Amino acid sequence: LSFGGSHTRSAAELRSLLGNSNARLKAGSAILPDHVRNSTDNKAQKEHAVALEQAKSRARVEVDIVLESNVCVQGGYLRGHIKVRIRKRSKKEGIILLSEGKIRVVGYESVPSEDENHTFYQYAAPLSAVTDTSRSLYGAAADDEGFAPATEGMHILPFALRLPTDNFFGSPKGVVTFSSGVCVRYIAMVSIKVKDAESGKRSIAHFYRHCEIWPFLNPATVLQPASRPLQASTAKSMALIGNSSKVKLHAQMHRLYWPAGSRCPVSLHVxxxxxxxxxxxxxxxxxTNTVFRPRPILDAGGDRDPDSCQTSTTHKVVSESVLEICAGVAKGHASAKGWWTGIAPGRELDFLHYVPLPVSDQLRLFAEALSITRARLLEVEYSIRVTITAGSLSPDVSVTLPIRIFNFISLDPP
Structure with missing residues (x-):
């Protein structure tokens, strides 16, 4: 997988490795090396194509990756074990050679309806760096190209891959999936290059599992009050016609970032x-979901221009909190329903109320509130609309405040 290069190339490679919606690979699937990728010579492409072992009817090398947990935060370790099965060769088959395998974590955005994807995060490490048992795969020393004779049989390789805290390899965003199919996902994948010693034909054995990668956030920074409160104000008449008297609404929050599952307080002055x-x-x-669908316009470098796209924006209410005027004092009662007494004409009031920030349930029947910064295809933003009303026959007065929502796991990794 290429990272940091051509978007078109990276997207094509990722589609080939992922398979269809059921992860099934097309029979005879292969990946083209760089030097023949853009060639018009079909014969040259066929000769140099690198086949995928899992797409063969009878693979010589099969791999699997088993995770200890499917959730990991930057700075933590993704642990598990890798299974490598090297089939015993038949009399008609030649010796196979293996190069050092890799384990990689890939984060990507996907718009299934457009068959578009974009890799925004990728971290890879050789097997020798994450396990002490990879030498069992080889029967002799490697040649000048890094290939060594394979040891037939089943091999179990425990591994521990540390995900760096810097963003040199891209920035994890967390996981989100919407009903439209648009999603942000991650895979943990193991791959090993295979070579036939007699024919020189090359292939790749690979397998992946879906996982969740979350950014690490410093509580001292994220939960610190903003230097200036987030605030919005307006003044508007609540009369339908002919009244210059206005209602003034001022709303503010003391910081921008809030964890999903919490209650976000809004201070109000009316x-x-x-x-x-x-x-x-x-x-x-x-x-507010904004999907950026690239248009088939090429820039001077031969790649799609990220700014040349068609956008579609949708707005959806995901949570709401309503505060209604309470009942007054009634004869013979020691209390009344509610706590907020409303705001009488000519009066002003300072008060505070909360709105819940949802977190998805175990069945993931609805998407968790999570802000997603645009990489290429998707942007997810949140805002809190503050509305006061005097009744159904009067115009409402409202303001909007921005908010960024993150998962609490980013503050307290497992």
Whole structure:
């Protein structure tokens, strides 16, 4: 897999390795090396194509990767073991050679309806760097090209891969999937290059499992109050016609970043200059999904221009908290339902209310609230709409505050 190079090339390689929606590979699947990728000579492409072992009817080398956990945070270790089965050769088959294998973690965005994907994160390491038992795969020393005779049989290789905290290899974003099929996903993949000693034909044995990779966030930085509170203000009349008296609404939050599953507090200051009692407040968490679909326009370098795309934006309410005026004092009662007494005409009030930030359930019936910074194909933003009302026959007054939502696992890794 190429990382940091041509988007078109990386996307094509990833599609070949992932297979279809059921991870099934097309029979005879192969990957083309760089020097023949753009060639118009079909014969040269066929001669130099690197076959995928898993796409063969009878593979010589089969690999599997078994994870200890499918969740990992930057700075932590992805652990498990790798199974390598080297089939005993028949009398008609030649000796096979193996080069040193690799284990890699790949993060990618996907828009299935457009058959588009984009790799935004990739970290790879040779097997010798993550396990002490990889030498059992080879029966002799490697040649000048790095290939060595394979040792037939089943091999179990425990591994521990540390994911670096810097973003040199891209920035993990977490996992999110929407009903439209648009998603951000990760795979942990093992791959080994295979060579036939007699024919010189090369192939790749690979296998992957889906996993979750989350960014590491420093609590001291993320949870620190902003130098200036996030705030929004407006002044608007609540009368339908002919009234210049206005209601002033000011809302603020003390920081931008909030963990999913928590309650986000919003401080409010309202000056009611109207002749109506303000009877309700609604805090609405709105998700804005923007999908960037590349158009087939090439730039001077021969790759698609990331700025040349068609965008589609959707807005969805994912959480809401409603505060209604409470009941008044009633004769013979020691209390009444509710706590907020509303705002009478000519009065002003400072108060605070919360909106819940959802986290997905175990069945993942709905998407967890998670902000996604655009890499190429997808951007997910959140905002809190603050609305006050005096009743169904009066115009509402509202403002909007930005918010960025992260998963708590980024603060407290397992």
């Amino acid at each position: 000056v009611n200059g109207s002749k109506k009692t303000i009877r309700g407040l609604t805090l609405t968490l709105v998700r």
